Amino acid sequence: MNLSLKSTTAMGLALTLLGAPAFAGMEEAMQFLDNEIGDMSVLDRAGQEAEMQWFVDAAEPFAGMEINVVSETITTHEYESQVLAPAFTAITGIRVTHDLIGEGDVVEKLQTQMQSGENVYDAYVNDSDLIGTHWRYQQARNLTDWMEGEGADVTSPTLDLDDFIGIQFTTAPDGKLVQLPDQQFANLYWFRYDWFTDPDIQAEFKEEYGYDLGVPINWAAYEDIAEFFTGREIDGQQVYGNMDYGKKDPSLGWRYTDAWMSMAGMGDKGEPNGLPVDEWGIRVNENSQPVGACVSRGGAANSPAAVYAVEKAIEWLQKYTPPAAMGMTFSEAGPVPAQGNIAQQMFMYTTFVASLVEPGLPVMNEDGTPKWRLAPSPHGVYWEEGMKVGYQDVGSWTLMKSTPEDRAKAAWLYAQFVTSKTVDVKKSHVGLTFIRESSIQHDSFTERAPKLGGLVEFYRSPARVQWSPTGTNVPDYPKLAQLWWQNIGDAMSGAKTAQEALDSLCSDMESVLERLERAGIQGDIGPKMNEEMDPEDWLSQPGAPKAKLENEDEEPKTVSYDELIASWQ
Template sequence: MLKQNTLQVLAVASLLFLARGTAVNAQESAAKHWINTEFQPSTLTTAEQEREMQWFINAAKPYRDLTIRVTSERIPTHIYESETLAKAFTEITGIRVIHEVTGEGDVLHKMSVQNTTGHNLYDAYLTDSDLIGTYFRQNYVEPISDFIKGEGKDVTLPSLELQDFIGLDFTTSPDGKIYQLPDQQFANLYWYRQDWFNRPELQRLFKSLYGYELAVPQNWQAYEDIAEFFSEKVRRIDGKRIYGHMDYAKAHPSLGWRISDAWLSMAGVGDKGLPNGLPVDEWGIRVEDCRPVGASTERGGALNSPAAVYAVEKYVEWLKYAPASVRDIYFSQSLAWAANGVIAQQIFWYSADIDSFIDKGSTLINEDGTPKWRVAPSPVGKYWQVGMKSGYQDTGAWTFLKSTPLARRQAAWLYAQFVVSKTVSLKKFLTSYNPVRLSDLNSAEVSRRAPYLGGLIEFYRSRARDVWTPTGHNVPDYPHMAKYWWRHIATVVSGKKPAQQALDSLAITFDKHLARLQHSDIKRCAPKLNPPRGTDVWLAQPGAPKAQIPQTVKGKTLPYEEAIRAWQL
């Protein structure tokens, strides 16, 4: 009987061994299939890709048959991950992935609920690096740099190469810790119809009206002149009603992003410094010794300063040069508007929506496939100075909460690394042109495609990718403070309040929020409000907040080739 039982045990063990072997063989076959059919081109050779995938197969063994849940905002890159890469990862590793795409606000809400309740809703979140000032202060996010040296060491890809990630500075705290792993980036750039700008009859008419050349605007006055020119002087091209400006202005949470995502920095509200101004950043928040001390000018901030008022007034004023419907649309509804072929220029063009601008059937594409449009450095307001950030760049990054059980965090970390691995990253980049790795940007395949992308690759291959930056360290509670923007800006758009009054109210709201955080359980770099002083005292000091510049600045433009040379300096 004992012998029979022993034989049965051995038989079961043999079957389990064979099953495991069969599973591994199936995963290896799946890896080869995905490499040959989907993961091309790559900066790796096929043999290198196979070795990288074999590492994932081996590292995933303890988590095989586990189901993990991750969530991200709804943009093309994350849709590709959820629909294609999640399936590939499951087949290759045996770890099932539910990758949910939703609105950005919903992602932040779910993360907040998990942080508040301690209930593990998701095993990883893809959130913007705009939250870096929150993460390093509030101690609920596991720093990546700690994790890969400790509990995540055995599940960290040897070929991850953090130094290859172009957005790593944006996810790094002042003490040098990396809190998030970048997944994708897209920039807000100046966009224009180069074919229209190059028409000799339009060039002659513009110069006769404004006294300088119709070309890439270098400052806001030139942008305004060009907007007026196309909307009110030219009005129609090729039989179509055309406009010199495009934006969105519906009272909606995304209206807040429109202003908070570096619009004030382009005007020159903050101080010099990269990736964000110091001591005053583009949100107008002053920081001293890493502690936020105020947003209002009476506390040394710049949120209701003359420069901020100028910025918001120009944003609202320029709506008259855009289609009338822009007051009733929000972010996602505005993205493809310029692709309709009736917009001459757009000061805030989101490169994340490039697909609709490179479609071969588009009116924006020449017969040879090259674009009729170009992107260039964003024009800046009259308070802007050399050494300040020049615009906004969104960096979506993998974020892991300490409340997530370790095994689930480790398995989700494997998935995060998979979707940015060198095996996968170049093909992912080519699906939406949101880069993450320098090696991909420098590849021969990207060089081949660069002429068809209107200057986007030139931007990302230059130092400009470090000057267009996300929200930074000065904002101590992004999820809650970001909500204040749209409600106050909407009162200006609707005409209920002048910009000064609305920004005074917003600055007071920010100061009150900082005061609450000052008395919270934040132990590191918590706010400590400055006592209020006369605004004239602060405006008289160097840097932000800056005193009013009353004079009008003359418009300035540069030819395209000269304008983008700034990206190479």
């Protein structure tokens, strides 16, 4: 089976409306099922046809309407925009323009719509990281009530919310569903399995460091491995022991808010997010009201563990990473390991797996299996059992209340189409961003698993629930997220020390929290700031913020990859 986006685009182009009647309903649906879906679905052909017939019928009142939706630019959304949107248009008569822009731009457009009340887009694929924002501002449609009320006539009987693996992340503390997952990916540890299992390399590492080369359990082992590989020549290339990025850009903020601090051990225990202190260093009270971000108010964003996290990232960038990485963004750095000269990467977003499995790449074997593997990321010296292990991105369909009802209904039909059981297995093969349990368990992924380096095993394992998006402690993601890249960028450039940059960050975050408290616009779930205290009063208490350890070095630990995978099964 040819699963590349390139191969499927032709089908999408064939389904455009150029020179065609408004729409052809089931005739176009049958062509779509024949040419694009086939047996790549958890539904049999009769089930696919029944689901498509429902879309044709439900969309009839909206035929000829033009709607605009938006998402960030990743492989999954390229497939939706180039293939599924034209198919949906041909099948339903609803003309969809699915824009692809940067993630930061998506948040900016959403923020504009929230502030102006004007309908910028009819639907957004918006990260569930904004769940705390949507819950508090109440500007997004509550999908639980929508599906039972005004949206009931356009809610698919085969939607099957229980099949979505990320619903817990898109549900507010009041139990209401706010967003519908569209794509989901984790940040995992990536490494060259072929090098790590090479007997000569293993023997040399053991002789130099005194323990076995394997998947690092902690940052101490990761650092040893990074040092060991950097500067070596393997397969005619100079090798680096780490890959990351450091450009002062919005994506630099995600690098840290996306669980880097909790991986270091900054926050509290608790799943899906640390409580009362989360991975942003924001503390909440028993009513889920944010009360501070600086140590002086019980937060942890400028705590010793946070400083340790940033200092380690900068040190590894400078010592063990290709020099160009310091000037790269998220999207520029993601494909670099595919070039074949990176030994390991602690923080690999699995959305890039699709670009790492192309035939002929230096990191692929001739039989189509990868030379690399995925495993859980190691944790820092402040981390404790029971803490969040890593980040999981859940890009989710969000309908704003400022969108007119008829346009919201048409957009909701499109959102359900691209996440439907008919479509989802094929979409998952293209983008490798799983949202449905049924797709993960599909036989085609059992067949393909050996060629995906552990991704399928991870998503079928009980471990996956320990990876989570930003939680509800964050009351205004757009306003707070921009503070991270600006301040941490100062540490990256050397303009400030890590401590100075994080002191500035937490102070800036508290300024936003204080403004929200004064405005009172988030009611009794908005911020209610603690009085400032001597930081030592907080650091001497159990949990986060944690006092500086006398020795931030720890005994390095590794585990055999094969033993790790066996433990998942």
